[in-house]
Amino acid sequence: xxxxxxxxxxxxxxxxxxxxxxxxxxxxxxxxxxxxxxxxxxxxxxxxxxxxxxxxxxxxxxxxxxxxxxxxxxxxxxxxxxxxxxxxxxxxxxxxxxxxxxxxxxxxxxxxxxxxxxxxxxxxxxxxxxxxxxxxxxxxxxxxxxxxxxxxxxxxxxxxxxxxxxxxxxxxxxxxxxxxxxxxxxxxxxxxxxxxxxxxxxxxxxxxxxxxxxxxxxxxxxxxxxxxxxxxxxxxxxxxxxxxxxxxxxxxxxxxxxxxxxxxxxxxxxxxxxxxxxxxxxxxxxxx
Amino acid sequence: xxxxxxxxxxxxxxxxxxxxxxxxxxxxxxxxxxxxxxxxxxxxxxxxxxxxxxxxxxxxxxxxxxxxxxxxxxxxxxxxxxxxxxxxxxxxxxxxxxxxxxxxxxxxxxxxxxxxxxxxxxxxxxxxxxxxxxxxxxxxxxxxxxxxxxxxxxxxxxxxxxxxxxxxxxxxxxxxxxxxxxxxxxxxxxxxxxxxxxxxxxxxxxxxxxxxxxxxxxxxxxxxxxxxxxxxxxxxxxxxxxxxxxxxxxxxxxxxxxxxxxxxxxxxxxxxxxxxxxxxxxxxxxxx
Numbered sequence: 111x112x113x114x115x116x117x118x119x120x121x122x123x124x125x126x127x128x129x130x131x132x133x134x135x136x137x138x139x140x141x142x143x144x145x146x147x148x149x150x151x152x153x154x155x156x157x158x159x160x161x162x163x164x165x166x167x168x169x170x171x172x173x174x175x176x177x178x179x180x181x182x183x184x185x186x187x188x189x190x191x192x193x194x195x196x197x198x199x200x201x202x203x204x205x206x207x208x209x210x211x212x213x214x215x216x217x218x219x220x221x222x223x224x225x226x227x228x229x230x231x232x233x234x235x236x237x238x239x240x241x242x243x244x245x246x247x248x249x250x251x252x253x254x255x256x257x258x259x260x261x262x263x264x265x266x267x268x269x270x271x272x273x274x275x276x277x278x279x280x281x282x283x284x285x286x287x288x289x290x291x292x293x294x295x296x297x298x299x300x301x302x303x304x305x306x307x308x309x310x311x312x313x314x315x316x317x318x319x320x321x322x323x324x325x326x327x328x329x330x331x332x333x334x335x336x337x338x339x340x341x342x343x344x345x346x347x348x349x350x351x352x353x354x355x356x357x358x359x360x361x362x363x364x365x366x367x368x369x370x371x372x373x374x375x376x377x378x379x380x381x382x383x384x385x386x387x388x389x390x391x392x393x394x395x396x397x398x
Numbered sequence: 399x400x401x402x403x404x405x406x407x408x409x410x411x412x413x414x415x416x417x418x419x420x421x422x423x424x425x426x427x428x429x430x431x432x433x434x435x436x437x438x439x440x441x442x443x444x445x446x447x448x449x450x451x452x453x454x455x456x457x458x459x460x461x462x463x464x465x466x467x468x469x470x471x472x473x474x475x476x477x478x479x480x481x482x483x484x485x486x487x488x489x490x491x492x493x494x495x496x497x498x499x500x501x502x503x504x505x506x507x508x509x510x511x512x513x514x515x516x517x518x519x520x521x522x523x524x525x526x527x528x529x530x531x532x533x534x535x536x537x538x539x540x541x542x543x544x545x546x547x548x549x550x551x552x553x554x555x556x557x558x559x560x561x562x563x564x565x566x567x568x569x570x571x572x573x574x575x576x577x578x579x580x581x582x583x584x585x586x587x588x589x590x591x592x593x594x595x596x597x598x599x600x601x602x603x604x605x606x607x608x609x610x611x612x613x614x615x616x617x618x619x620x621x622x623x624x625x626x627x628x629x630x631x632x633x634x635x636x637x638x639x640x641x642x643x644x645x646x647x648x649x650x651x652x653x654x655x656x657x658x659x660x661x662x663x664x665x666x667x668x669x670x671x672x673x674x675x676x677x678x679x680x681x682x683x684x685x686x
Contacts, residue, residue: 277569281562283582287571293588294571300583300601309597313588 118142119244120181120236122164122172123152124188128241128248128371132185133159135245144179146172151190170204173234184231186340187241208234224340240339242369249342250389252365256377258386260360263291264327268362270294271329272390279333285343288358290326295319303330307352314356324359324384332367345387346371347379354383365389406430407532408469408524410452410460411440412476416529416536416659420473421447423533432467434460439478458492461522472519474628475529496522512628528627530657537630538677540653544665546674548648551579552615556650558582559617560678567621573631576646578614583607591618595640602644612647612672620655633675634659635667642671653677 119136123129123145129152133143137159145152145161152163164172176184201209211233212226228238242249254260260268267289274287274294284298288310295313298306307328313319330343345361345368353361361380363370366389370376380387407424411417411433417440421431425447433440433449440451452460464472489497499521500514516526530537542548548556555577562575562582572586576598583601586594595616601607618631633649633656641649649668651658654677658664668675 274566274569274571277565278562278585281565281582283562283575283585287587294569295588297566297571297585297587299575299585300581300607301597305597309589309593319588 114183115140116142117183118144118179118181119239120176120179120184121145122184122186123147123156124190125151125153126189126371127153127155129153129188130155130158131248132187132241132245135247139244142179144175144181146175148188148190152188165200167199167201167205169208169234170202173204176236182235183237183239185239185241185244186227225337228337228340238339240342242338242342242366247373248369248371249366250345250363250368250370250387252389252391255370255373255380255387255389257381258360258384260327260362260386260388263325264359264386266292267325267327268329268360268388268390271327272331272362272364275329275331279331279336282333282335285333285336286328286330288326288328290319290321290358295326303328303349304352307349307356311352311356321357324357326356326358327360327362328353328358329362330368331364338367343368344371345369345376347376350376350379350385350387354379354385358385360386360388362388362390364392367392402471403428404430405471406432406467406469408464408467408472409433410472410474411435411444412478413439413441414477414659415441415443417441417476418443418446419536420475420529420533423535427532430467432463432469434463436476436478440476453488455487455489455493457496457522458490461492464524470523471525471527473527473529473532474515513625516625516628526627528630530626530630530654535661536657536659537654538633538651538656538658538675540677540679543658543661543668543675543677545669546648546672548615548650548674548676551613552647552674554580555613555615556617556648556676556678559615560619560650560652563617563619567619567624570621570623573621573624574616574618576614576616578607578609578646583614591616591637592640595637595644599640599644609645612645614644614646615648615650616641616646617650618656619652626655631656632659633657633664635664638664638667638673638675642667642673646673648674648676650676650678652680655680 119141121129121132121143129145133145136143143159145156145159147156147163149163149165162175231238270289271287278284278297286298286303288296296306296310332343407429409417409420409431421433424431431447433444433447435444435451437451437453450463519526558577559575566572566585574586574591574594576584584594584598620631
């Protein structure tokens, strides 16, 4: 992190352990951190670091807290489960000031909320950096994670599923696909990866899909237009458990362009169950 | 049908009314027909034409019946619901003769059963023609069927869904996609079109997809490698009923490259419910 050492970092934190992981990585790099936990979302473990809590709508308070510490760079990371209720939200003065910008973003046809959020932070004078830029070990590197790698059939399915995931990303439809024994059996769109995996399980239960032993690969791949700073494809313990339950052979993601959450337990589960998790070099095969 | 008038036509008939529709069209063109109904599948209404019934495995009998009438061209059409039980199937001498060819096809890695069937008929000296070549009115022509056409939003969704359907066809994954208000929300793979539509309905019920009034389009499109003689994308009353139930605005297919079954009832339902069904010129927009 040459050139950033010593520069303070703000972490706007949703739920889960990852914000703390990012704070640890920044601290190791010699950067002071301030975690601003979103009320009702952030985990209490953030309190091991300099921190404060923010309620939805407290933009002015956020600016004051960041500016007091000369923080220019911020990371937005963690789960957001509660949809902010815009009607009951209390806007502070800082929030009221940006209302026209938010409204203009929302009506400009820019349907991508996250890129809108990045723009607004930019307008307020902050630079949004990716959690993976601070903690590169959050991402899946090239090659297998854990003990198992793909056999020839697994490698072929990984390529096939990755081609499918890239093709549906190119049309801005989804990120994930499943290929089993050379055949693409599921493509993700609005239902999301978990529901897509449930569908594969249901098709197997009904006998509509048949295979023996572990076979097939889930591939997950960022869309070309996806902003990896705030929205990176993610797999975790839940994904790996679903792949195990379905009887897949492995999971493939683009090296450096997907996050693995719960790394220790996820790797240990994959190792125990004989599942491979692999980072494929990006720029691999795509549909003609 | 210049050049074929008077030439006898064999129709190997599964279930439903379409085999009879093809026989009618051939008769109108001055061609004698023989319908060979598959036992347990073909509708009794085929008996209005010269006909016989075949059981699975009666290849020799089929050849005899076709050759007696100098039939060279055949159409394979209609629903097959019962999977032939290969163990209890009684092979006649004609069938036994082609067993080596069938086995060699099945083990050659040619996973496409239907193109295998066409090859076997070719080896036996027959020419397989598409039902739509005999009865072009089975297909959807260019432009809207029925009273309703798409508005600007419907046209945009039709294009978006068609781009998605082409993209997943190009990777040999599926034929159908749904776009609603500019967003691709569902892509078909192993689950099939009906299950994909049920998924869109379920996502709407759960509030994961929201729209008001009728919006969104189901597109269905042949894969580039699909043999339209025996396997053409098909929509019918059930598809239109599902689109109505979900609240879609319309259905788009490639003009001349998709069949509309139950045309009268299907059109009447679409008209009553304000749904459009449109044939888009092929070679339209596809993903970059």
